Amino acid sequence: MPYKIPVGPFHPALEEPYKLSVSCQGETIHGVSIEIGFSFRAIELLAQQRNYIQGLTLVERVCGICSGVHTMTFCMAAEAVAGVDVPDRARFLRVIVAELERLHSHLLWTGIAAEDMGFQTMFMETFALRERVMDVLEFVSGSRVHYATNCIGGVIGDIRDADTILAAIQDTRRTLERDLVPVFTESRTARARTSGVGVLTKERALAYGVVGPTARASGVEVDVRRDLPYAAYEELGFRIVSAAEGDVRARLLVRAMEMLESVRLIEQALRKLPQGPTRAEMGFPVVAPGEATARAEAPRGELFYYLASNGNDTPTRVKIRTPSFMNIPSIEAMCVGQQLADMPLIQASVDPCCSCTDR
Amino acid sequence: MSEASGPSQQIAPDCEALLPQIPGAGPVEHRDDGLWMTAPGLDVLAMTALMHRIGARLSTITGLAIQNGETAIIYHYCLGAFTINIRTTTRDRAIPSITPLNKAADWSEREISDLYGVAFLGHPNPSRLLRPPSLSPGFFRNPCGEVDRCGSQSSSPDVPAS
Numbered sequence: 049m050p051y052k053i054p055v056g057p058f059h060p061a062l063e064e065p066y067k068l069s070v071s072c073q074g075e076t077i078h079g080v081s082i083e084i085g086f087s088f089r090a091i092e093l094l095a096q097q098r099n100y101i102q103g104l105t106l107v108e109r110v111c112g113i114c115s116g117v118h119t120m121t122f123c124m125a126a127e128a129v130a131g132v133d134v135p136d137r138a139r140f141l142r143v144i145v146a147e148l149e150r151l152h153s154h155l156l157w158t159g160i161a162a163e164d165m166g167f168q169t170m171f172m173e174t175f176a177l178r179e180r181v182m183d184v185l186e187f188v189s190g191s192r193v194h195y196a197t198n199c200i201g202g203v204i205g206d207i208r209d210a211d212t213i214l215a216a217i218q219d220t221r222r223t224l225e226r227d228l229v230p231v232f233t234e235s236r237t238a239r240a241r242t243s244g245v246g247v248l249t250k251e252r253a254l255a256y257g258v259v260g261p262t263a264r265a266s267g268v269e270v271d272v273r274r275d276l277p278y279a280a281y282e283e284l285g286f287r288i289v290s291a292a293e294g295d296v297r298a299r300l301l302v303r304a305m306e307m308l309e310s311v312r313l314i315e316q317a318l319r320k321l322p323q324g325p326t327r328a329e330m331g332f333p334v335v336a337p338g339e340a341t342a343r344a345e346a347p348r349g350e351l352f353y354y355l356a357s358n359g360n361d362t363p364t365r366v367k368i369r370t371p372s373f374m375n376i377p378s379i380e381a382m383c384v385g386q387q388l389a390d391m392p393l394i395q396a397s398v399d400p401c402c403s404c405t406d407r
Numbered sequence: 408m409s410e411a412s413g414p415s416q417q418i419a420p421d422c423e424a425l426l427p428q429i430p431g432a433g434p435v436e437h438r439d440d441g442l443w444m445t446a447p448g449l450d451v452l453a454m455t456a457l458m459h460r461i462g463a464r465l466s467t468i469t470g471l472a473i474q475n476g477e478t479a480i481i482y483h484y485c486l487g488a489f490t491i492n493i494r495t496t497t498r499d500r501a502i503p504s505i506t507p508l509n510k511a512a513d514w515s516e517r518e519i520s521d522l523y524g525v526a527f528l529g530h531p532n533p534s535r536l537l538r539p540p541s542l543s544p545g546f547f548r549n550p551c552g553e554v555d556r557c558g559s560q561s562s563s564p565d566v567p568a569s
Binding site: 084085088090092093128254255256257270275276340341342343350352354356365367369373374377406 | 438439440467471481483488492511513515535536538546547
């Protein structure tokens with residue numbers, strides 16, 4: 049007898065509110081339908097009623113995890129319309145904060161994945177390491193969550209003690225290499241719980257247009273850092289990580305290896321940090337009439353901004369397409385034919401951010 | 408598991424030459440952030456078929472409120488480093504849905520339908536995406552339509568109630 053289970057919008061299996069209506073036959077999932085909109089705040093509309101400085105503060109609140117990449121992409125779009133060049137030092141500083149953010153986002157996700165696997169020890173280890181990364185972010189920006197480091201034309205503030213940050217990052221790398229990555233890539237528990245679970249084939253990944261680690265774990269090699277290098281990624285020699293299997297294990301492996309790449313990029317950026325100004329001399333931003341798009345690689349994948357200006361201090365249109373907006377629908381394809389008990393882990397493997405998706 | 412380095416190996420076709428072949432195409436402009444084409448009468452289904460053929464990925468669709476209740480629709484495609492932005496316009500507040508040809512357009516079309524009151528003709532599931540069905544569509548077109556800033560009730564002049 050087929051039956052349907054509503055999961056959410058508020059449910060212990062979900063980190064944020066969205067709703068999965070799961071159709072089952074016995075313990076096997078036959079179909080999933082997804083509803084969103086429970087965190088809708090009309091941020092795009094509000095951004096069209098605020099000047100560019102207020103808009104920066106606003107778009108940073110789209111997400112509590114990847115807040116920095118939102119301000120960076122908003123600035124990149126405004127800089128493209130205004131024709132502003134960002135100083136070299138600012139480009140490197142943007143990479144440092146963006147990769148620290150990716151590191152703490154991926155650590156958050158691996159912790160949640162460990163908990164969903166029933167692997168409590170790794171959950172504790174992962175979150176302990178994440179705290180250290182959060183400490184570095186606080187040291188760099190003064191904040192743990194909303195860093196407020198980006199401005200149109202560069203960055204606010206500077207890094208004066210690169211050696212302290214470098215030492216903390218090297219310590220993070222050692223812990224990742226010694227404990228976390230081997231456990232997630234080699235342990236029997238992680239393997240048994242994730243191999244062959246929640247497969248998204250390459251064909252399905254392309255059809256759904258998924259981005260970020262979800263796409264790269266299905267063999268779709270898309271990464272804005274490589275495809276359209278921004279900030280200082282070209283100078284730092286970014287290396288893309290991908291896998292072909294498309295299951296939860298592949299998503300775990302891709303994120304694990306990406307953490308090591310993030311650490312390498314931060315180390316490189318700190319060592320090569322050029323001297324000079326951190327922002328263009330422009331005072332209050334004047335954005336000429338025009339329109340532009342900007343793309344950046346957020347922790348969950350490609351973040352897309354479209355910005356239109358009529359020359360006033362307030363943008364006429366701000367469009368924000370977050371990576372989770374493209375990734376969440378693919379949960380439908382991942383769940384069909386799977387065991388109901390695996391559903392919490394499968395949906396978590398996309399790292400769904402409902403705050404981002406709803407905006 | 409594989410690791411690759413270096414720039415994208417994907418060779419972009421000559422999009423600038425292909426875009427004018429779409430029925431209803433307009434002038435193509437090369438800007439810093441990619442190709443832009445404005446074509447109010449564009450055959451969006453033919454556009455979708457062409458983008459599929461050249462392997463372009465639909466990144467998103469943007470809606471912009473314009474006069475007379477119509478909406479400008481911008482399709483943003485990515486092909487490696489290229490961004491292809493194709494702008495068209497709704498006709499009588501409607502436009503053919505490209506979701507039957509490209510599933511990645513599903514939520515983007517539903518969002519524009521919800522927030523701008525656009526009917527995407529032929530969409531397989533034209534239900535509201537972000538706001539409850541009890542509220543009128545077109546919130547971004549007229550945010551004060553349901554309860555204006557003075558607190559009085561009014562209906563949207565542009566968008567009929569659902």
